[in-house]
Amino acid sequence: GDSVYRYWTFNGRVPGPFIRVRVGDTVECYLRNAEDSWMAHNVDFHAATGPGGGAVLTTSMPGEEHAFRFKALNPGLYVYHCAVPPVAMHIAAGMYGLILVEPEDGLAPVDKEFYVMQGEIYTEEPFGTPGLLTESYDKLLNERPEYFVFNGHVGALTEHFPLKAKVGETVRIFFGVGGPNFTSSFHVIGEIFDRVYQAASITSPPLTDVQTVTVPSGGAAIVEFKCEVPGQYVLVDHALSRAERGLAGYLIVEGEEQPDIFG
Structure with missing residues (x-):
């Protein structure tokens, strides 16, 4: 038989959605915690410059929603994840993803x-x-x-x-x-x-x-x-x-x- 596990996710998937922006863009993040959630959740973007990567600004109890914005100052490929303590538990349950901040000219094309x-x-x-x-x-x-x-x-x-x-x-x-x-x-x-x-x-x-x-x-x-x-x-x-x-x-x-x- 199959093994089954209750994941905690961003947008119902592990990893969370791949986010693609351009350096200098202002990114608006909306986080809503489902009514039937067991606990608080939030998101810390390694691509953000500011305390907690947005974690404090997005911390939502079940049924709550919060938003914040950040300017993508540095190009690169960055992890984002839930940062509610114990942080390791939220990450291990599936709350992580990547955000690509493309440089001004974008990346070279590939197939x-x-x-x-x-x-x-x-x-x-x-x-x-x-x-x-x-x-x-x-x-x-x-x-x-x-x-x-x-x-x-x-x-x-x-x-x-x-x-x-x-x-x-x-x-x-x-x-x-x-x-x-x-x-x-x-x-x-x-x-x-x-x-x-x-x-x-x-x-x-x-x-x-x-x-x-x-x-x-x-x-x-x-x-x-x-x-x-x-x-x-x-x-x-x-x-x-x-x-x-x-x-x-x-x-x-x-x-x-x-x-x-x-x-």
């Missing part, structure tokens, strides 16, 4: 863009237990997750929504770590990142020809590569024991075989 975030789930029940799972505050405090996931649940980017591209296409992955606790060693098995915007700094020159990129909790990176050979590529955190706890995604590349490159 495919993907949004991937890594997170942890802490449950009383052992990994793989069927039925409704209970969140474990003890395991959270001791940083012992039962699950490591891409995009919210085991299988999200494998059997459910694999990434897809064609031979010859260029791919950009906006990658972030909600966490709340673990740093990712992000790697795509069988691919080399042509360009990596380390720490998601898009105003710095990218690193070139990179195998694995470190992405801290509450941080992000942008990786770009060209798909040269067809087949199935596996997205992992190269701390590979985590693959046994659910952390994997597929990029399926379709097209002609390329025996001069691989075969």
